[in-house]
Amino acid sequence: MTTQLTPAPEDQRSRTSGLRRARMDDIPGLVPSKVRPTTHRPALLLAVGAAVLALVLRLALDVHVAAALAAAFVAYLLVVYAVYRALGGPRVALDQLMRALVYFAFVLAVVPLVSLLWTVVAQGAARAFDPDFLTQTMNGVTGLHDQQYAEGTGPFIGGAYHAIVGTLIITGLATVISVPIGMFTAIYLVEYGGTNRLSRWIRFLVDVMTGIPSIVAGLFAFALFVQIMGPRDAKMGIAGAVALCVLMIPTVVRNSEEMLRIVPNELREASLALGVPKWRTIAKVVLPTAASGLASGITLAIARIIGETAPLLVAIGYARGLNLNAFEGPMNTLAVYAYFMFTKPLSPAVAAPSVERAWAAALLLVLIVIALNLLARLVARLFAPKTGR
């Protein structure tokens, strides 16, 4: 570390370092590199210098932004290494170099996320919180209305109410189907199966299922419902929910399996030794102990499927109006709604209002996912093993 060392009392310090020196000297050929205490101040100054360099490259020499940043970063790495090598020795210099690379990787990972959130909020916020948008459907809205709105002769009409409701219904159904199947599979794998042949096969198949492309899941669900309902009536909400289940079940199984596996075996034994039957031990001891992990795993699985578009395009069709019945007729979800508004604007000549709807739907979707994550944290905290004295 390069933080300022507080000097230890002189006698104690020299004694310990003397001991260490003696041991190190026993290893032939080992030359310990010298480390002198340094601070972060030169690194901060250099970082400011690099930022100035990037600005100069960009503004004065008109270099492309990315090239300017890359050049400044490389220059920073070289200079920081040289400076710290002179100040504190090679180990300190390498520490600063790695520090710079790690911060760089962190920024590289965060920039797209922030940029994405910023874009969605900037483009969608205007429309997403408009009460009309939240309560209207697209029933009866045509390109003509959009043109009138663009010309300023008509109001903005047409919303995503049906898509919001559709998202909640279809995701809810998928969750209701997937969670019991996934949880019971995980319980079998951890508590009963162990490493027997059946559970090895289940694990293998679950891994295969994890890799299924979502469009294939949609085609599977559609083909299944064509078999049952015939080709004309096959598009309905439950078909979409089944398609999402194919994607969700493996995630739930894997997450739940991990969570159940980390429940200490001692708790199972304690319960069994009290004369509690195995199924009750699982229901009353293992599951409550793992509850917080299970809840957050399930929420992550929901977040994973709530934005799915491709399988739903195939399986649920596209509804312009509100359809509360998942067992009859096409439905709509926010993801599908955003996709259609963006690729097939109501009025091809005046696409702006439709694109605005697409961004608003995207923002609503992001907000729902964030709300789910917060909910998961809350649930996890409620169920978490109690601490305190």
Next chain:
Amino acid sequence: MSKRIDVKDLDIYYGDFHAVKDVTMTIEPRSVTAFIGPSGCGKSTFLRTLNRMHEVIPGGRVDGEVLMDGENLYGRNVDPVDVRRQVGMVFQRPNPFPTMSIKENVLAGVRLNSRRLSSAAADELAEKALRGANLWNEVKDRLDKPGSGLSGGQQQRLCIARAIAIQPEVLLMDEPCSALDPISTLAIEDLINDLKADYTVVIVTHNMQQAARVSDRTGFFNLEATGRPGELVEFDTTQAIFNNPSQRATEDYISGRFG
């Protein structure tokens, strides 16, 4: 409460591995029986066969008989769950349920067995069990706090309270003090002395002074070599085992001449 256990020609296996061979002994009611011996000699395994907990480990099975007041625990119609309700167990590391409060932990055995309990009866049972485990005075003001907030020694006494709350006939203890400091150990040993008035207590320990202090009878387990099954070398009154053992191996182990 408290019953006598007769073990006859018991062989214990894990899959193909022969863990313990040919144990025959009688465990007297209202007494403390201790098992000593080197690690891996099968004393914990043998203890677990007394309430069929070894069956929890895949492949665990036995040959022979364990009779509790004449009734074979391994009889054809015996449910292991019933056996465990009569033979309670305390483990090496304290393991209170982390999701439950102190009181819920004590009542866990009753509640998880879905027996209905009025709240007055629950309070009474919790107090009785905690008093029985010498823990009541330390926790009576914080019964609703989590059990994991107690110290290690208190947690272990909580586990003992949990085990005696279902009023077993026999109480098995698998190195109950090995994770505890000397003061907590002393508290548990005092408790074992009290428990002997009501229960048949069987304890596995690595601490020979502890065996000498708390037990009435002692069994010495040993194994000839790694990979060979463990066996009961000698079983006698604690007095005899520690003062005048009849087997050379016992004497060597007790006096520290082993290996």
